[in-house]
Amino acid sequence: MSTDAPAKPGTLKETERVQTGPGGPGRGPMGGGMIGQKADTFWPSLKRLLARLHPERHKAYAVLVLTVLSVAATAVGPWILGRATDLVFAGLIGKDVLASGATQEQAVEALRAQGEDDRADMLASMDLTDGVDFSAVADVLLVVLAVYVVASLLAWVGGWLLNDVVQHTVLRMRSEVEDKVHRLPLGYFDKQPRGELLSRVTNDIDNISQTLQQTMSQMLNSLLTVLAVLAMMFWISPVLAMVALVSVPISMYVTGAVMKRSQGLFIQQWRRTGTLNAHIEETFSGHAIVKVFGRQAEAERVFAEQNDELYRASYGAQFVSGLIMPIMMFVGNLNYVVIAVLGGLRVASGTMSLGDVQAFIQYSRQFTQPLTQVASMLNLLQSGVASAERVFELLDAEEETPEATGRPASAADARGEVRFEDVSFSYDPERPLIEHLSLVAEPGHTVAIVGPTGAGKTTMVNLVMRFYDPQSGRILVDGVDIASVPRADLRGRIGMVLQDTWLFAGTIRDNIAYGRPDATEEQVLEAARATFVDRFVHSLPDGYDTMIDEDGSNLSAGERQLITIARAFLKDPALLILDEATSSVDTRTELLLQHAMAALRSDRTSFVIAHRLSTIRDADLILVMEDGSIVEQGSHDELLVADGAYARLYRSQFEAAVEDVVA
Template identity: 90%
Template sequence: MSTDAEAKPGTQPGTQPGTLKETERVQSGPGPGRGPMGGGMIGQKADTFWPSLKRLLARLHPERHKSYAVLVLTVLSVAATAVGPWILGRATDLVFAGLIGKDVLAGGATQEQAVEALRAQGEDDRAEMLESMTLTDGVDFAAVADVLLVVLAVYVAASLLAWLGGYLLNDVVQGTVLRMRSEVEDKVHRLPLGYFDKQPRGELLSRVTNDIDNISQTLQQTMSQMLNSLLTVVAVLGMMFWISPLLAMVALVSVPISMVITAAVMKRSQGMFIQQWRRTGTLNSHIEETFSGHAIVKVYGRQAESERVFAEQNDELYEASYGAQFVSGLIMPIMMFVGNLNYVVIAVLGGLRVASGTMSLGDVQAFIQYSRQFTQPLTQVASMLNLLQSGVASAERVFELLDAPEESADADGLPATGAAARGEVRFEDVSFSYDPERPLIEGLSLVARPGSTVAIVGPTGAGKTTMVNLVMRFYDPQAGRILIDGVDITSVPRGVLRSRIGMVLQDTWLFAGTIRDNIAYGRPDATEEQILEASRATFVDRFVHSLPDGYDTVIDEDGSNLSAGERQLVTIARAFLSDPALLILDEATSSVDTRTELLLQQAMAALRSDRTSFVIAHRLSTIRDADLILVMEDGSIVEQGSHDELLEAGGAYARLHRSQFEAPAEEAVR
């Protein structure tokens, strides 16, 4: 955004390297891959999992009525699913009783007679089994069909209830994520410029895109499956105790085993997931920087270095991802092993109880199904914890962004006519620094008269761009104040202040859209004639007609289908059309050719008429006609005056002038 080094500090204001927080230490590290997508989270303790999860779930509160409906529908669906095996067991009992009864009752004997005969033969177990059954002479297929129809109806109802619950849950999750994205977007606009100076772009992009997408996926999958699984465990456990308390107690032995295993794996994998997302951000940062500066990488022959850094960071991401997935992936097979052992024990005990007549075959069949249904949701919950940890790690990073300090509160507001009118700009004993240990601007005082053009010159890092950043309230001074027409700019809402200021930077920035859209960016309600007038005044019209679609030409990403000079002309036209009260030009003509620069100087002279203008320049030829030239060194104004006055003074300005004009002339003579 600026030409001066001070506008993009490399360290955090007010923080010593040795006292950086863990997240800041990552972000301030050296190298092209520092921080972007994952820079905030490293090695955070696992005890942040529950507070972050609680905070994430609290965001469902606006959707609480739908959430309650989801809960009711899920309970009904799970209840219907849970009762299904018990009903199906009745069909098994009918088939078994029919098959046994066909043999036992074949000779015309009654069930009671068959039982007594078995007791007389000393087969008490078989006698108990027959006595507990209702024998029939053959299978009653009509009764079996009725039971199966009931089971079918129950399962269809369970499926419909589950579908409706899933439909509502999707609405709940997407509504929650929609609000979260909006909060992040609003937060970004409330963050001070200093936050972006210290935060690589990839870091912000990752939190807004990757992390929120991961949260959405986590909520969608874990809420549906975990809720269903937990309710299934409760319902199945209730049915198991109803059928056989003894076998239910045996089945419960697997629960503490499962909890111990899950807790141990979670404790190990939580930090690994945080590392995984941090490594993802670091790698994405490097990729973003390398692709954005692809031409520079090639020009300086740094492809091999870029590939080496990529390979190192890619390997680190592989190691972090492999470790996280491997450790968390241990939960499922271990849980399946525990479940299979439980299944074997229940099958053996159930068979013995059927033989002893204390349980029916249908109840054993139902109980075995319940035992599988009991361990399966526990396994699903354990596997979902894998995804949940990843989602909560992303939530922590998003919350870290949402908790970042914001710009100081805006003033209640003044009418637009009271802010930044075409008049006087006054600095009164202004002091500012990005780092308290390195003062930049100290005790700066100056007055820019109404309608005057103030040029600011000086070496890189002198504080030139910082001055205009203070006028725009991108930063606020630590001492002193800045007034526009006698009004302290801190008493004016930032939006009102900035709406009256036009700014053209050396680094052009065009947005996706047509050339017409970019010119009208600062004034969307501009008419076609006003856009054309601004284009002609700034010589955009001269090159637009050579493009295939004229003003409807769609600008590629980063404006790559326009030359650097053409992009600059578009940004100047944008400022021209907005008709600002205060104009700031930061090396605005540095990217255009000499002939166009001369023409633009004429256009900008008209643009600057009747308004106060600040012009930051390195080429002194562009500011000869300025009403006031300020020469800055180390944050202070060391000279001020007109071009001729400063040359006569023979000071810092004269030295700059000689370095640009006389030295090259002497070299040419030699």
């Protein structure tokens, strides 16, 4: 709902601080927030995000067990495969050595006698055979195949369970955000660009989903692989394992340095995304106005600026974080070369078998590759946590005051009396709006509220609807303080028609029945006929089953307004609020609607906000507001005789027009 006074400016967090542009404080030139400060809550936000997995903890434990078994099976594979290498190598060497008829021991002694102790040690450590035992090699390969098949099956089941864990977690988060949006006060939406809010609800949650899905699977697998491979490396050769571990502190240092730099850039990237979405949504929804006032060039300029800012933030984030992979690969290759050289020397000295060296080289690759993957996943994790921070900011936003536990009078006892008792309210404490307002709207009366823009007309009905609560005083409906009853019960007895129509994507029938889902077909048609919707519906191809676009663009503004009036008519409320409800219809239809709304207003209290004074001549009470205060009140004739503020407004609308015609 629009208000006649500016929304109260909130105190934003450092991560939400915006620049002041021509569009006003907190907005860009076309209304988009210019946000992009660095956040330093990575670890708390990550911890909070992971805590959301708690309801799925049993499945998560199962994923952990399956991953451990899968990694263990994968880790033992190279060692088993090394046995096949040993069989082949022993067979090839043994075929040459044993061909002369000498035994292995005799061959070793002959080499020592010749002074070739290294070759003798290598030969002594081997189990030589006369040729390659292909049957034994095949058995080893079958075992390796079985191990890898089991590891793959375990990994597949674990991945399936993990997907279930993540998607249920994100499902709950989306539900929490949806529920939170309905608990937020109207003032929150007044301060937030709509595109920015939509970006948090859609883009950021999708990014969280992708981050959890990828990082949890790969990081868990990578970390466990590092532990399993490290254990196998120490078992095979503690000396070479210590050499391989030199790469760990180097990797950690590189990862930490890059993360520190890229985290702020990822925060900027997602905030710039929300800013750009806000601008696009704003200019697209007001595309016609932008063209009418010739502001395409400015809109394109702002888009180009914000798009360039998003490009720079995204490029910087991806470039800096992308340095992790090549640096880690370089460290891994150095590690590989050192291990290959040292391993070859140890094979030559007989202290290790060729199969163990082969397995160790594979392990060194498996050791550095998970470290690289972890570094890469930390890059993705930063992006996901940046999105999580934005979603948590929404979930942590201050909600409406807690609901009361009382109940309003039953619908049968509703009379529609509205009483303001010494009510004061302002959006900004430094700019008073409504001060010490007292009035009584009698049951069944029509109260018209007129006055210049910014006088507080719409603010009055916002207070009645409890979109805002007064700072002092109280408002009573049928003698009950509205602060003591649940908002849903209060609003359930009120019908409202706004100047800005709102229709959803659905049929005309569905839109009319929105406020009363249990209405019968005949009741819907009766409301449509009473508000003259029936007059234009039959000219449409599908009648009442005509689908309305999301923004109602396939109907005229007047037709959209008639549907919203029919919606209020069908609800049959005890209290009716009309905020410039006929501003979008033609003069002839307006006259017909005045008769329809006269019937609608009968036997119920009505607040009518109007700028065209011709529409409220028959009101029982007219309130003239200026600067949040009621300066005059009375009937139309009484106020004209008083020759005050109302009379001046009336003459400005009618007598000036007559003078122009005469001239």
